[in-house]
Amino acid sequence: MPDYNFAYLDEQTKRMIRRAILKGVAIPGYQVPFASREMPMPYGWGTGGVQVSAACLVPEDRLKVIDQGADDTTNAVSIRKFFEKTAGIDTTEHTGEATVIQTRHRIPEEPLTDDQILVYQVPIPEPLRFLEPRETETRKMHALEEYGLMHVKLYEDIARHGHIATSYAYPVKVEGRYVMDPSPIPKFDNPKLESAAIQLFGAGREQRIYAIPPYTRVVSLDFEDHPFVATKADHACDLCGAEHSYLDEVIIDDAGGRMFVCSDTDFCASRQAQGHRGRLSPGEDAA
Amino acid sequence: MYVAVKGGEKAIDNAHEWLAEERRGDPSVAELSVAQIREQLSLAVNRVMAEGSLYDPDLAALAIKQARGDLIEAIFLIRAYRTTLPRIGHAEPVDTGAMACDRRISATFKDAPGGQVLGPTFDYTHRLLDFALAAEGLEPHAEEGLPAEGKMPRITEFLNKEGLIQEEPRSDQAPPDMTRQPMEYPAGRPLRLQALTRGDEGFVLSMAYSTQRGYAKNHPFVGELRIGTVPVEMEIPELGFAIEIGEVVLTECETVNQFTGSRTEPAQFTRGYGLVFGQTERKAISMALVDRALRWEELGEDDLGAPAQDEEFVLSHADNIQATGFLEHIKLPHYVDFQSELELVRKIRAEAMDAAMKEAAE
Numbered sequence: 001m002p003d004y005n006f007a008y009l010d011e012q013t014k015r016m017i018r019r020a021i022l023k024g025v026a027i028p029g030y031q032v033p034f035a036s037r038e039m040p041m042p043y044g045w046g047t048g049g050v051q052v053s054a055a056c057l058v059p060e061d062r063l064k065v066i067d068q069g070a071d072d073t074t075n076a077v078s079i080r081k082f083f084e085k086t087a088g089i090d091t092t093e094h095t096g097e098a099t100v101i102q103t104r105h106r107i108p109e110e111p112l113t114d115d116q117i118l119v120y121q122v123p124i125p126e127p128l129r130f131l132e133p134r135e136t137e138t139r140k141m142h143a144l145e146e147y148g149l150m151h152v153k154l155y156e157d158i159a160r161h162g163h164i165a166t167s168y169a170y171p172v173k174v175e176g177r178y179v180m181d182p183s184p185i186p187k188f189d190n191p192k193l194e195s196a197a198i199q200l201f202g203a204g205r206e207q208r209i210y211a212i213p214p215y216t217r218v219v220s221l222d223f224e225d226h227p228f229v230a231t232k233a234d235h236a237c238d239l240c241g242a243e244h245s246y247l248d249e250v251i252i253d254d255a256g257g258r259m260f261v262c263s264d265t266d267f268c269a270s271r272q273a274q275g276h277r278g279r280l281s282p283g284e285d286a287a
Numbered sequence: 288m289y290v291a292v293k294g295g296e297k298a299i300d301n302a303h304e305w306l307a308e309e310r311r312g313d314p315s316v317a318e319l320s321v322a323q324i325r326e327q328l329s330l331a332v333n334r335v336m337a338e339g340s341l342y343d344p345d346l347a348a349l350a351i352k353q354a355r356g357d358l359i360e361a362i363f364l365i366r367a368y369r370t371t372l373p374r375i376g377h378a379e380p381v382d383t384g385a386m387a388c389d390r391r392i393s394a395t396f397k398d399a400p401g402g403q404v405l406g407p408t409f410d411y412t413h414r415l416l417d418f419a420l421a422a423e424g425l426e427p428h429a430e431e432g433l434p435a436e437g438k439m440p441r442i443t444e445f446l447n448k449e450g451l452i453q454e455e456p457r458s459d460q461a462p463p464d465m466t467r468q469p470m471e472y473p474a475g476r477p478l479r480l481q482a483l484t485r486g487d488e489g490f491v492l493s494m495a496y497s498t499q500r501g502y503a504k505n506h507p508f509v510g511e512l513r514i515g516t517v518p519v520e521m522e523i524p525e526l527g528f529a530i531e532i533g534e535v536v537l538t539e540c541e542t543v544n545q546f547t548g549s550r551t552e553p554a555q556f557t558r559g560y561g562l563v564f565g566q567t568e569r570k571a572i573s574m575a576l577v578d579r580a581l582r583w584e585e586l587g588e589d590d591l592g593a594p595a596q597d598e599e600f601v602l603s604h605a606d607n608i609q610a611t612g613f614l615e616h617i618k619l620p621h622y623v624d625f626q627s628e629l630e631l632v633r634k635i636r637a638e639a640m641d642a643a644m645k646e647a648a649e
Binding site for chain 1: 468
């Protein structure tokens, strides 16, 4: 696509984004304002992640794009195609082969390595937003490390429901300083935020970039008597038998019959290729 | 037997092909040309240029054609194109006082130098469907007059001469560019005006309307509304002076608002300002009202807690491309998060039912 620069954005814009990324890496969990550009896909559909990926990609990279853990969800397909067209880079569906992974709502099951970059699409970067709608106020609260409101909210959940009623976008504290929204990943994925890979978060509409450098301490907020628990459906994958992967619940008939399958499609397919089988694997009947 | 869902890529391709077919409509009906849209749907073209922040009637008309007439979609196409264009430099400020006006009215004076010029307005049409228009081939013809002699000075300047209206501070400072810097609050008036002029017409209209109805009361007079053509000049470094690089049609509105004053300061009228690409007067008037409402602090008024007084609220929700993108993103799959909510609700319900059973047993 010779009408556009490599990976769509012009080099000046990439430089501006890289500066924001560097600042984000230097201050883990801090939301760096950046002059987000209008992208050829809608706000709320990954424009922040796409800009961060575009600023990180080099021609030798191999890109993987997932949405809900799957490589073939429509928006993942669309973003992957966008970079195939504008950057001409190789793409892959295998977590281990990718150098840059752009994700929406999941962290891959396979542990990442220190030569990988994980880019998150972020809708609302501000973890305090639903407690305080004003940016002017929430910035002050972060500056003063004033996170009491968040703990009160979590406490009220326990008082009302017996549990912290947040199951995704579960807030974390990064390196003992900033409270951060890990993007809407299920809280099952929170322990994976402590990773060997560099993790970059892009929020296009809200014009914010933030980062978790490799091996950074990331603690999910909780109370001593109500410790954080990463939860998932209490089943094994019906296709690959995995016991410890995050599962999607799929309705399979009119009678409300269900099956549970890995949301990470590459993880599930790799396990099946290795011969793992689940309760409803095709071919089980014939065996 | 369920196997993981595949086929997103093929589905997207097919959807796009179907979309293209729907855009064309019935092939037995002649296809619209971009020139037809530009000439005959010119107010739609104007809105797309204004909110797309790009003055190019042909591209705006193309965007409307491609978007099947969905103007927000067309604005989005223009914005996405605009952002890829290099910034060559800044034009000189346009002189709207020297505008070649097609329309120029003032509600504050019966007549004024330069006169009241209605121009091509819907204002006094009766909104009766014109069934004759359904037949094609009509060539309407308006009687032509000579261009108005003499200047059309700004109405507010007459008030200013007497010191009756608050004076705007002059500044040669280059204004910030909201497309090149992240928005920070408080934004200040230049950024506010930038955001309002490209803001959604419906949103800005509703905000303006809310102030008229009393949420931070602001019921101004239209001091002047003018629509016309101004030359755009730009200083070329190699030449060392400014040359004309083109012309744009603009709509400018200055409102005259209730006076402020105190014991020490004599009473004075205040102003709101709207300036929008193209013939877009609903938008320009709305913009002037909202601009005025947002100036409460600077003009020593009270914060009444009205939405239109709240800069962060107005500016962060005025952009229809941001709004529509975020709104519509909830169509994307969210099943991973929904799954974790399902687990949580099931767990909380199970515990509550257990507790109720125990209580009943006791």
